[in-house]
Amino acid sequence: xxxxxxxxxxxxxxxxxxxxxxxxxxxxxxxxxxxxxxxxxxxxxxxxxxxxxxxxxxxxxxxxxxxxxxxxxxxxxxxxxxxxxxxxxxxxxxxxxxxxxxxxxxxxxxxxxxxxxxxxxxxxxxxxxxxxxxxxxxxxxxxxxxxxxxxxxxxxxxxxxxxxxxxxxxxxxxxxxxxxxxxxxxxxxxxxxxxxxxxxxxxxxxxxxxxxxxxxxxxxx
Numbered sequence: 001x002x003x004x005x006x007x008x009x010x011x012x013x014x015x016x017x018x019x020x021x022x023x024x025x026x027x028x029x030x031x032x033x034x035x036x037x038x039x040x041x042x043x044x045x046x047x048x049x050x051x052x053x054x055x056x057x058x059x060x061x062x063x064x065x066x067x068x069x070x071x072x073x074x075x076x077x078x079x080x081x082x083x084x085x086x087x088x089x090x091x092x093x094x095x096x097x098x099x100x101x102x103x104x105x106x107x108x109x110x111x112x113x114x115x116x117x118x119x120x121x122x123x124x125x126x127x128x129x130x131x132x133x134x135x136x137x138x139x140x141x142x143x144x145x146x147x148x149x150x151x152x153x154x155x156x157x158x159x160x161x162x163x164x165x166x167x168x169x170x171x172x173x174x175x176x177x178x179x180x181x182x183x184x185x186x187x188x189x190x191x192x193x194x195x196x197x198x199x200x201x202x203x204x205x206x207x208x209x210x211x212x213x214x215x216x217x218x219x220x221x
Contacts, residue, residue: 007065010134011077014142015061018112018149019081020051022105027084029104033097035090043084056080076199078148095168095175102164109150116142117213124219143213147206155201157189158182 024045027038038044043051052058061079068077091097120139123132154162159182167175181188192198214220 004066008062010137011061011065011141011145014116014138014145015077015079016048016052016057018109018142018145019057019079020048021046021108021112022149022153023051023081023084025104025108026086026101030084030086030091030101033100034092035087035101037087037090038084041085043082051081051084053080053082056082076148076152076193076202077145078152095172099165099168102161102168105161106150106153109146109153113143113146113150113209113213116140116146117217117219121217121219143210144206147209148202151202151205151209152198157185159185160189 024043027044030037031039031044045051056079058079061077064077086101088094088098088101091101116139120136120143123135123139126132153160154165156162156166158164158167158179163178163182163185167179169175170178189198192201
């Protein structure tokens, strides 16, 4: 239990930023393409309290961290914020613009992962202080949580971002049929999670991405 508090302290900021900025990006891009719904709801903001979901942003990540810390076994840390409201019918080109609105979240996670990698490189390249190890651990957490959210959301399962991207790219009738899977998206994810399929898909992608960051920035910690 004593190890849980510092673990939460290290992960809190990366998780909060990864989840809330992901959602804010959707709203910002939706506004750019003509839908002001998120702006009118006050959701295009960097204020994390506007995006926090008590369960998805707080309880679920802490619960996963607690189980991982106490059991000593790794797991996929993920969570979610309150979804940013987007009215796709108000976009100037609803089907085409849907792609950019959906892609904004994973792209934001990619940018943040790169930012955390730069921080990790900085920590390993400067004289060691009392802050070096916590900085490296937080940067590692930032790279991991953003990689998880990026690849998880790119899965082609509605209503995940990858599902919406697929709907945008598929021809009309096929896109309509595919979009009808949306009510079953979350149950499908739960089945994939508890059967280990989700981890089998995501971990190789995450590991490869982490290795690519380390190679590009020249660190191997």
